[in-house]
Amino acid sequence: MNPQMTVATAGRVLTQLRRDRRTVAMLLVMPSVLLGLMRWVYDDIPGLFDRVGPQLLGILPFVVMFVVTSVATLRERRAGTLERLLTTPMNKLDLLLGYGLAFALVAIVQSGIATALTMTWYGVDAEGRGGWALFVCSASVGVFGAATGLFASAFARTEFQAVQMLPAFVLPQFFLCGLLVPRERLGSVLNGISDFLPLSYAVDAMHESVAEGGLTGQIGRDLAVVGGGAFAALAAGATTLRRQTP
Amino acid sequence: MMNNAVSIRDLAVDRGGRRVLTVGELDVVAGTVTGLLGPSGCGKTTLMRTIVGVQRFTGSVSVLGTPAGSSPLRHHVGYVTQAPSVYGDLTVAENVRYFGAMVGAGPDAVSAALAAVDLTDVTKQLVDNLSGGQRARVSLAAALVGRPTLLILDEPTVGLDPLLRRSLWRFFAELAASGTTLLISSHVMDEAEHCDRLILMRDGLILAADSRAGLFARTGQSTAEGAFLAVIEQGAAA
Numbered sequence: 001m002n003p004q005m006t007v008a009t010a011g012r013v014l015t016q017l018r019r020d021r022r023t024v025a026m027l028l029v030m031p032s033v034l035l036g037l038m039r040w041v042y043d044d045i046p047g048l049f050d051r052v053g054p055q056l057l058g059i060l061p062f063v064v065m066f067v068v069t070s071v072a073t074l075r076e077r078r079a080g081t082l083e084r085l086l087t088t089p090m091n092k093l094d095l096l097l098g099y100g101l102a103f104a105l106v107a108i109v110q111s112g113i114a115t116a117l118t119m120t121w122y123g124v125d126a127e128g129r130g131g132w133a134l135f136v137c138s139a140s141v142g143v144f145g146a147a148t149g150l151f152a153s154a155f156a157r158t159e160f161q162a163v164q165m166l167p168a169f170v171l172p173q174f175f176l177c178g179l180l181v182p183r184e185r186l187g188s189v190l191n192g193i194s195d196f197l198p199l200s201y202a203v204d205a206m207h208e209s210v211a212e213g214g215l216t217g218q219i220g221r222d223l224a225v226v227g228g229g230a231f232a233a234l235a236a237g238a239t240t241l242r243r244q245t246p
Numbered sequence: 247m248m249n250n251a252v253s254i255r256d257l258a259v260d261r262g263g264r265r266v267l268t269v270g271e272l273d274v275v276a277g278t279v280t281g282l283l284g285p286s287g288c289g290k291t292t293l294m295r296t297i298v299g300v301q302r303f304t305g306s307v308s309v310l311g312t313p314a315g316s317s318p319l320r321h322h323v324g325y326v327t328q329a330p331s332v333y334g335d336l337t338v339a340e341n342v343r344y345f346g347a348m349v350g351a352g353p354d355a356v357s358a359a360l361a362a363v364d365l366t367d368v369t370k371q372l373v374d375n376l377s378g379g380q381r382a383r384v385s386l387a388a389a390l391v392g393r394p395t396l397l398i399l400d401e402p403t404v405g406l407d408p409l410l411r412r413s414l415w416r417f418f419a420e421l422a423a424s425g426t427t428l429l430i431s432s433h434v435m436d437e438a439e440h441c442d443r444l445i446l447m448r449d450g451l452i453l454a455a456d457s458r459a460g461l462f463a464r465t466g467q468s469t470a471e472g473a474f475l476a477v478i479e480q481g482a483a484a
Contacts, residue, residue, distance in 0.1 A: 008347035016335045019372075080331030084388070087298050088348040089320045244302045244315065245295075246261065 001097070005090050009098020010105075013072075017102065027068060027106055031060040031114045039122040050210075053124045054134055055179045058206040061111055061142035062199060066170055069103055069149030070162050073241070077157075086243045093238040096150050100143070100234050103150075107142025111135055127213025134209045140223045140230075141202040147230035147237075154237035173199035178207075198229030250308075251276040251396050251427035252297055257305035259292055267292045267450045269305075274429055274443075279422045281441030281458075282431040283470055289450040290431040291328065294398050297429070298325040310396060321349065324394030328401045330385035334374035338365055341373060342387045349392030359391040362417055364410070379406045386414075397421065399430045403437065415440040438470030446474050453477045 017024060035056055042049040073095075076082035085095060115135040118124050126134065152165035176186065176194035183194055183204075194200040205222035209215070252274035259267040267289040274280050274297075282290050295301035299315030307314035310322055332341045339360065346356050360366050363383040368376065373384055386402055403411045415437075418428050422442070430441070438444055444461055446453040454461055454477045462468055465476035 004350075005348060008344060012333070012336065012340070012344045015340060016333065019335050079333070080327050080329055081333060083300055084325070084327065084331040084345070085348065087300060087320060087323070087325045088345070088392070089317070089350075090348045244300055246302050 001091055002089075002094055005094040006097045006101060009090075009095055010101035013099055013102035014105065017106070023068065024106075027064065028110050028113060030064050031057075031110060032117050034060050035114055035118055035122060049122065050124055052179070053118055053122060054126075054206045054210050055177075055203050057111075057114055057118055057134055057138045058141045058202045059174060059177065059179060059199070061107055061114065061138055062145035062148075062202070063170055063174075064110070065103060065107055065142050065145035066149040066152070067166065069099065069146045070152045070156070070165055071159065072099055072150060073153040073237075074156060074159055074162055082241070086241070091238075092241045092243075093235060095241070096154065096234040096237050099150050100147050100230070103146035104139075104143045107146060108139045111138035111142050114138060124210075126210045129214040130210050130212070133212075133215045133219060134206060136215065137202060137205045137209055137219065137223065140205075140226045141199065144198055144202065144226045144230040144233075147233040151233040151237035151240075154240045173197045176200060177203045179203060198226045201225040249276050250274065251310060252429070253306075253308040254297075255306040257296065257303055257307055259289075259296060259301060259303045261292075265450065267296070267303075269293070269452055272445065272452055272455055274427060274445075276427045277422055277425050278442040279418050279428045279430065279440065280443040280445060281438050281470075282429060282445045282447065283435055283438060283474070284433065284447030284453075286433050288447045290433075290447055291400055292450075293447070294325070294400055294429065294431060297396075298323060298398055300325075321392070322395040324389035324392055324397045326386050326389045326397075326399045326402055328404070330373075330378075330381040332373055332381065332384045332388055335372065337370050337372055338376070338384050338387075339369040341384055342391050345388035346391040351391045351393070355391050355393060359387040362390055363387045364413065379410065382406065394426070396427045396429070399428065401431055401433070403430075403432065404434070435470040435474060444470060444473075446470075446477060448474075448478065453481070
């Protein structure tokens, strides 16, 4: 690992992103718009959005970041820049960490906007500093989504394969994370599986943020699992990039 | 041995269950411009990718004294693919700066690389807005920026303006004079006139590898095209 190369890569990715205004706009606005839509859907069912909203705040950034990053290294592969980078002294993990860092910054801004809207316009109440805790959770899960997307993108060899990764990586976590059915009512097998899925910890942390009105030790432990999952995804992605082709 | 930048023995490359490259013995002499000539599809790129270390192979390939593909080599070998491999949504300078950062090159090396390929007046332009020839030069600058000891260039002059082609070949000769080894492929036989040494390839085999003068004398020819045909005919007769 070489911090200089990681930072140079993150800077390069952000420069490319800055030139793609449409993608930036979608990244920053999409979770907020979708949350607003859900708020509207639940308009006549009092209290339901107060429970679902915070959890969605954790799930939507995950999905949106995953979709964007899942094609990232494929673009490099197609342009030939991936092979070129692999002939330089750059470590493979530097490339993925650079991407991870760049999209982490995007995730933070994205979650800030979505959390602010949820706590104000969409009318979700949280005790004390619960809004702040929600923002931290939401940003963490956005970073995890970016990292998972990067893993999928390193793993996939073509765009066709990359788009298949969305149902494969995202939907199982979505079904089992506790949004549709609380995790303790999933049954022992599914509950056991959901214990291995980082998104479950994110949703727990979001729930706890609202209930406790601030960051607690339990939230910290949950987010550590999410962060660990993000790093593991990047490291696994780096090992699937091959310098040599058959 | 010391004056060989690349030394290959008993190399074989299989792809899709088919042998695409066989090399018994081949050396690239250090500090020369070596032309790798042969028709499209003869295995030039595969040979170059093997030397760079991105192609799996069997046999022995020694590059600058260490096995091909070993990680210290990535500081010393520059590789330019045939299709320009740079970021279209970055400017010329941003591309060269980024690839420079990957090899620890500073701002001076970036300016020098841009000057070498005559791109100093378009540094702030997006690569996507450049012509094909300019893009190829950005790709070249991104390899030059690390000041590699061994420079592997896959068809770097194809489709370029003759004036520019001449100036690039002069620049390559200067690099070689300062000790850099250049292995340059081309499917245009006429490019041989700019090379100190020639490697002729056909159907995944090396037909000949010699100094240009030596090859021409041995075959009684004065062009690479003639030498190429003579070598094939000699091979058929033998």
